[in-house]
Amino acid sequence: MHPKKIVDGVAELGAVLTVEGNDLYVENPEKIYPEVEELIKAYKPRVITYLKGEYSAQQQAIDQTIEKILACFLGEPQDVNGKIQDWLKKDEASADLFLQLFVEWRKNGWMQVREPTANYENHITQELSKIIFNNAMRHFKGG
Incomplete structure (x- = not known):
């Protein structure tokens, strides 16, 4: 799955994924479902790379x-x-x-x-x- 789909899906729910260093954070985590949280965890390295602008x-x-x-x-x-x-x-x-x-x-x-x-x-x-x-x-x- 392309990490952009995950980032966009989280945004549609009213939350935001951010990166500090190699750590991934969810702003407004109460707005995402447990299934979405599991998806984020499953693709975490790719999401971090994408948010850093390094996912080609x-x-x-x-x-x-x-x-x-x-x-x-x-x-x-x-x-x-x-x-x-x-x-x-x-x-x-x-x-x-x-x-x-x-x-x-x-x-x-x-x-x-x-x-x-x-x-x-x-x-x-x-x-x-x-x-x-x-x-x-x-x-x-x-x-």
Whole structure:
């Protein structure tokens, strides 16, 4: 999920997300629902990066691609599943990289596969994600 959606959704409820250093604060927290608070917590690193103005369109493209591949692995219905499956059948190296990404998220504490991975990312997962993204773009753009 793009952190802008979270920030905008919180604003629609009458609350504001702010950042001081690496800490995230909610102004008027009584206006948000517990489910929204959980969503904020699940995407906290990305929200902080976004509010600092450091969340690029490229990073969003990488995150969105990885989320779609993960959803495909989990059997969640989406239009691109067939294309993702065909690609990974042909590109075993990328499938292996995605499995390595799973292992790295696990090492970082990600134990619930339906939980967003944002809180379990580090330089290793970010590098693996970039490689997988680049491989996917090369495949889907016919290169």
